[in-house]
Amino acid sequence: MxxxxxxxxxxxxxxxxxxxxxxxxxxxxxxxxxxxxxxxxxxxxxxxxxxxxxxxxxxxxxxxxxxxxxxxxxxxxxxxxxxxxxxxxxxxxxxxxxxxxxxxxxxxxxxxxxxxxxxxxxxxxxxxxPGLTAWQAQAKVPDAGQRDVLIIGAGGAVGLFLVQLAVARGWRVWVTAAPRHHGPLSAMGVSGSFDYRDSQWSVALQAALGERSLYALFDTVSGEHARNLAPLLGYNGHLVCIQDRLEQAPLPAFGTALSCHEVALGSMHxxxxxxxxxxxxxxxxxxxxxxxxxxxxxxxxxxxxxxxxxxxxxxxxxxxxxxxxxxxxxxxxxxxxxxxxx
Structure with missing residues (x-):
């Protein structure tokens, strides 16, 4: 008792x-x-x-x-x-x-x-x-084998949990984060880390991808930031906004046909x-x-x-x-x- x-x-x-x-x-x-x-x-x-x-x-x-x-x-x-x-x-x-x-x-x-x-x-x-937010974010994206995904802000709590869940799903995970996080993220299985303060980081990412395209992009900054990164996604890709949301489609219709996802943990209540x-x-x-x-x-x-x-x-x-x-x-x-x- x-x-x-x-x-x-x-x-x-x-x-x-x-x-x-x-x-x-x-x-x-x-x-x-x-x-x-x-x-x-x-x-x-x-x-x-x-x-x-x-x-x-x-x-x-x-x-x-x-x-x-x-x-x-x-x-x-x-x-x-x-x-x-x-x-x-x-x-x-x-x-x-x-x-x-x-x-x-x-x-x-x-x-x-x-x-x-x-x-x-x-x-x-x-x-x-942060853990349930990361879980909701990765759950938005269907399984499609070993594909390339990008996590923006992997040095934060949500990003760190999301990296681990994404690696466990068998995705090739690319991230942006401050340089002090690159070593630990690599040890978690990240394929490559880019300094978000480097104006050419997206060029370096595309060079690393070669002929492959991004299947999913997880943004932890803002809806506008996510909008600007939408062109990095390939055909039928997934743009997941963890901070803020997109009120309008970021790209013209009948293009890469990407899907936009909103993550709002608090709304569950x-x-x-x-x-x-x-x-x-x-x-x-x-x-x-x-x-x-x-x-x-x-x-x-x-x-x-x-x-x-x-x-x-x-x-x-x-x-x-x-x-x-x-x-x-x-x-x-x-x-x-x-x-x-x-």
Whole structure:
């Protein structure tokens, strides 16, 4: 039997208006039917976090708790939830709901990824947003044997996960990234890396391809950036926008007949069906198992204290590299003798 006594309120990092993040006390609401409370152990920081804090969100009001990613222990559950208390879980939270920048987060049970034994808490917290985004991106492209694909921005968290998934699919993977990433990317099986700051990198890529053409291009910069790269794709190629989207076809009709794909992980909370959620959770479980087995690696992890969350978020905004995480300290969890300590 698992016991945990929830506090009535908690000290949270709350949004008070565009660009304003402050530490405040906020009441902790009990879980409703189909919901759980997770005691966060590690919070994962992502670019979407600082962007939303700066821009705001239509559904946010002063006092909203930002943060989409976290990992922790299920300490309370609402009606209809069978997931055992004490379960280790990771999650990607709906932007409309209070998020992970808090000791406790209330979540829909269907959004949880159960963390396998052997996966470190830091690894699990680093996965949801970039890992599931990378999985969605590569899943947009059908299997077509050993083909050439290009990943723009492979030095970032999404790009790094995407490289590993693409290599595992048997694709010949080409990337753009800062030179400091080229060695590690080559060790992952990348066929060639190009410095995005070199104005002739696309010429060098085409020379390396020879008579072959690109089957897919994954862009992590912007819709306009992706549009400008569309001519690099061959006939029936796939242009996947991970950051932003294309509102209009980038090339004239009846040309290379490329397909354009939008990746929007957060939209799953609004539009995913029950079957979609099953697939998402299965994908998350597989990614976590790959981390456990050493077949998938995270970016370099940087761990900071809860009190320093704004400073760590500023490092994410500044593009200092790696994956920034926040550790959350809790009072020891109470576990009876019929359950292993959590």
């Amino acid at each position: 698992f016991e945990y006594h929830l506090p009535e309120s908690q000290q949270v990092w709350s949004w008070q208006g565009p660009g304003q993040l402050e530490l405040h006390s906020k009441a902790l609401v009990a879980p409703q039917a189909g919901e759980v409370i997770v005691a966060n152990q590690v919070i994962g920081l992502n670019p979407v976090d600082w962007k939303m804090i700066e821009r705001g969100h239509p559904d946010w009001r002063p006092g909203h708790i930002p943060g989409v990613d976290g990992m922790g222990i299920v300490v309370a559950r609402g009606a209809g939830v069978s997931l055992p208390l004490g379960s280790r879980v990771a999650y990607h939270q709906w932007l409309k709901c209070d998020g992970s920048f808090a000791p406790f987060t209330r979540l829909a049970v269907g959004a949880l990824l159960q963390v396998p034994e052997g996966v470190a808490s830091e690894q699990a917290a680093a996965l949801p947003c 609004d539009h995913a069906s029950a079957a979609d959620w099953v697939q998402i959770r299965q994908a998350g479980r597989q990614l976590l198992e790959q981390l456990r087995d050493g077949n998938l690696t995270t970016p370099a992890l940087h761990l900071d204290d809860y009190a320093n969350l704004p400073r760590a978020l500023a490092a994410v905004k500044a593009g200092q590299g790696g994956k920034w995480l926040i550790k959350v300290d809790h009072a020891p969890l109470t576990v009876h003798s019929d359950q292993e300590p959590v």
